Amino acid sequence: MTVLRLAYESLRSRMFTTGLTIFSIALSVLLLVGVDRIRQGTQVGFEGTLSQTDLVVGARGGSLPLLLYAVFHIGTANNDISYASYHHFANHPAVLWTIPLSMGDSHRGFRVVATDDNFYEHYRYRGNHNLQFAQGSRAEGIFDAVLGSAVANQLHYHLGQQIVLSHGLQASFLKHTADPYTVVGILARTATPVDRGIYITLWGDEAMHLGWENGAPPLTAIPESQIHKSDLHVKTISAFLLRTRSRMSTLFLQREINTYQPEPLTAIIPAFTLEDLWSVLGAADVALSLVSGAVLVVGLLVMLTALYTSLNERRREIAVLRTLGLHARQIFALFILESSLISAVGAAFGLAAAYLVLFAIRIPVENRYGIPLAMVGFSARVAYYMAAVVVAGALLGFIPAIRAYRNALVDGLNAG
Amino acid sequence: MITAPEAVYLKNVVFGYDLRTPVLRVDELVVATGKRVFLYGPSGSGKTTLLGLITGVLTPQQGSCTVLGKDITKMSAPARDRHRGSEMGYIFQSFNLIPYLTVRQNVALPCHVHKRRRLNMVAHTVDKEVERLVARLGLEVYLDRNVKKLSTGQQQRVAIARAVIGKPSLVIADEPTSSLDADRRADFLELLFEVCDEAQATLVFVSHDRSLMERFEEHIALRDISRGCA
Numbered sequence: 001m002t003v004l005r006l007a008y009e010s011l012r013s014r015m016f017t018t019g020l021t022i023f024s025i026a027l028s029v030l031l032l033v034g035v036d037r038i039r040q041g042t043q044v045g046f047e048g049t050l051s052q053t054d055l056v057v058g059a060r061g062g063s064l065p066l067l068l069y070a071v072f073h074i075g076t077a078n079n080d081i082s083y084a085s086y087h088h089f090a091n092h093p094a095v096l097w098t099i100p101l102s103m104g105d106s107h108r109g110f111r112v113v114a115t116d117d118n119f120y121e122h123y124r125y126r127g128n129h130n131l132q133f134a135q136g137s138r139a140e141g142i143f144d145a146v147l148g149s150a151v152a153n154q155l156h157y158h159l160g161q162q163i164v165l166s167h168g169l170q171a172s173f174l175k176h177t178a179d180p181y182t183v184v185g186i187l188a189r190t191a192t193p194v195d196r197g198i199y200i201t202l203w204g205d206e207a208m209h210l211g212w213e214n215g216a217p218p219l220t221a222i223p224e225s226q227i228h229k230s231d232l233h234v235k236t237i238s239a240f241l242l243r244t245r246s247r248m249s250t251l252f253l254q255r256e257i258n259t260y261q262p263e264p265l266t267a268i269i270p271a272f273t274l275e276d277l278w279s280v281l282g283a284a285d286v287a288l289s290l291v292s293g294a295v296l297v298v299g300l301l302v303m304l305t306a307l308y309t310s311l312n313e314r315r316r317e318i319a320v321l322r323t324l325g326l327h328a329r330q331i332f333a334l335f336i337l338e339s340s341l342i343s344a345v346g347a348a349f350g351l352a353a354a355y356l357v358l359f360a361i362r363i364p365v366e367n368r369y370g371i372p373l374a375m376v377g378f379s380a381r382v383a384y385y386m387a388a389v390v391v392a393g394a395l396l397g398f399i400p401a402i403r404a405y406r407n408a409l410v411d412g413l414n415a416g
Numbered sequence: 417m418i419t420a421p422e423a424v425y426l427k428n429v430v431f432g433y434d435l436r437t438p439v440l441r442v443d444e445l446v447v448a449t450g451k452r453v454f455l456y457g458p459s460g461s462g463k464t465t466l467l468g469l470i471t472g473v474l475t476p477q478q479g480s481c482t483v484l485g486k487d488i489t490k491m492s493a494p495a496r497d498r499h500r501g502s503e504m505g506y507i508f509q510s511f512n513l514i515p516y517l518t519v520r521q522n523v524a525l526p527c528h529v530h531k532r533r534r535l536n537m538v539a540h541t542v543d544k545e546v547e548r549l550v551a552r553l554g555l556e557v558y559l560d561r562n563v564k565k566l567s568t569g570q571q572q573r574v575a576i577a578r579a580v581i582g583k584p585s586l587v588i589a590d591e592p593t594s595s596l597d598a599d600r601r602a603d604f605l606e607l608l609f610e611v612c613d614e615a616q617a618t619l620v621f622v623s624h625d626r627s628l629m630e631r632f633e634e635h636i637a638l639r640d641i642s643r644g645c646a
Contacts, residue, residue, distance in 0.1 A: 002528045006514070013516030316511045322473055323508075325501010325529055327494050410433070413468050413508070413590065 007337035017306045022346040024299035029350025031292035032385050039285050045372030048126040049192040054250045058239035060264035067273045070239040073111045073193045080236035085263045094249040097122045099241040102205050105165045110151045112198045114205030125192050136185030142203045146185040150195035192372050206232040307400040318408050328408040335401035343393020347386050423449045423618040429479030442642045452619045454629050457638030463622045472496035484585050502532040505579025509591040512575035513563040520559050523577045533582025549577040583615040590622050
């Protein structure tokens with residue numbers, strides 16, 4: 001108890017070096033834990049974005065790009081699929097439900113997704129959460145739009161607002177000014193990329209491009225009042241989500257879609273494709289962890305240097321403690337305690353900082369980059385890091401402690 | 417505890433920091449209980465080494481060291497440390513104090529480390545005992561100051577308080593006055609005698625300065641008891 005008190009007071013008296021040492025260890029723990037938490041946070045976030053969907057289907061192409069643009073609004077579709085193919089699989093006996101998705105337009109940086117009622121009905125995230133409306137209701141009319149919560153929040157839009165959509169994903173000078181849309185609903189926050197979308201009907205998507213067949217706006221815009229659902233025929237969509245009646249049939253259906261004769265299609269199992277993504281990102285994760293590990297080594301060496309260089313000026317202190325009846329082993333313990341305290345406090349600060357940073361950047365990252373970042377708790381890996389830091393700190397403490405122990409025995413009362 | 421007639425009794429002691437080159441041989445050293453003993457010898461004659469043997473910080477290669485009735489050469493290292501801490505007070509020439517503790521924390525240390533020192537206190541709590549002793553030495557205004565802010569003379573007085581708190585049987589002072597001005601030495605010595613008497617402690621005072629000698633009841637010249645080797 002006395003030794004612990006001594007260790008504490010000794011460290012406190014060297015506030016500046018102790019503080020710097022704790023800071024450097026905390027910083028390295030922040031990096032180590034932060035990298036790990038962000039990795040797991042994105043995994044949980046991505047995996048939570050889409051649930052109960054067995055297959056994602058798009059035009060023939062890479063599976064990762066398909067998943068990224070269809071579900072996470074990252075990247076673009078290289079090809080559309082025909083509505084006929086969609087219709088074929090939507091009515092397939094093995095299929096429980098499908099959600100069509102048609103993308104390609106945007107509004108002030110947010111993607112416009114044309115879909116139908118199935119989206120509001122069947123879309124599930126984080127297990128069994130379904131979409132809820134914060135205000136208003138589904139888009140039903142041709143010029144109705146539903147906003148994701150982040151869109152409504154950032155653009156300060158409200159029900160009844162008229163919005164003009166741009167052609168393409170970049171802020172474009174080609175605007176569908178002739179056909180403004182009206183906000184009829186705002187979705188509740190889901191903490192997934194759904195929040196960053198604007199949802200219109202498939203009819204609306206067609207109506208927007210009516211007369212655009214050659215890729216440019218029609219010379220004479222067709223007034224809204226003259227467009228009716230009966231005039232519109234949905235010809236293509238970008239992708240669709242699909243749930244099978246029985247999980248068992250997923251692989252058969254995937255094979256059937258991939259070999260569908262009338263049109264080249266790709267069907268992917270989202271969880272498997274995400275695994276591919278993680279293995280790609282795994283290398284980056286390892287590299288970042290190695291850098292953080294190196295920072296940790298530097299932090300611990302800073303501590304060792306501070307403790308070791310203080311040894312000479314502390315010989316007198318050791319002699320005094322010996323006359324007070326402290327065993328050489330207690331002198332040893334004093335130095336081990338000092339290094340353990342520094343590394344434990346540094347680790348604790350670093351851990352707290354990591355979670356604070358994660359908490360603070362979660363919403364901005366989600367809003368700015370559309371990367372869902374879940375708040376994840378403690379993990380075995382974090383516990384392992386913490387234990388490793390404290391144990392490494394204590395072990396490094398052995399170097400000055402052994403010197404101090406030997407000084408205590410050899411110097412006797414002659415020190416200083 | 418039975419009071420032995422000799423507070424310190426060393427017999428045929430040989431000590432060297434390594435086995436082949438002994439630096440100190442003491443045929444016989446006797447310090448009677450309750451006496452104030454002046455132990456003198458020139459600088460470098462092994463005085464501090466001798467004190468290391470008496471306190472049990474060092475162990476001799478040969479011979480026996482009986483201190484306060486216990487042969488410390490036969491004790492384990494932790495037992496010797498406990499014996500030293502609970503039965504002895506020690507004052508160095510200078511830098512006696514733990515630099516990162518306050519006056520109060522420094523003086524209280526022996527009581528926190530050893531139960532026996534706590535049991536022998538006059539006051540009921542360690543804090544009260546520290547305050548009593550520090551006031552006795554005229555340092556009460558410095559109680560909660562950092563010791564680095566005190567003058568050398570004040571630091572030496574704090575060292576006295578720490579040496580005598582909890583009434584150790586033996587107080588050992590190693591040249592405690594050599595860092596003080598000549599006119600402060602007499603005052604320091606007077607104070608040391610008073611508090612040692614109050615604690616009923618045997619005092620072993622080591623110095624090369626023989627001008628202080630006359631104030632002690634017994635004198636031992638290191639030259640007479642040892643055959644120096646170094």
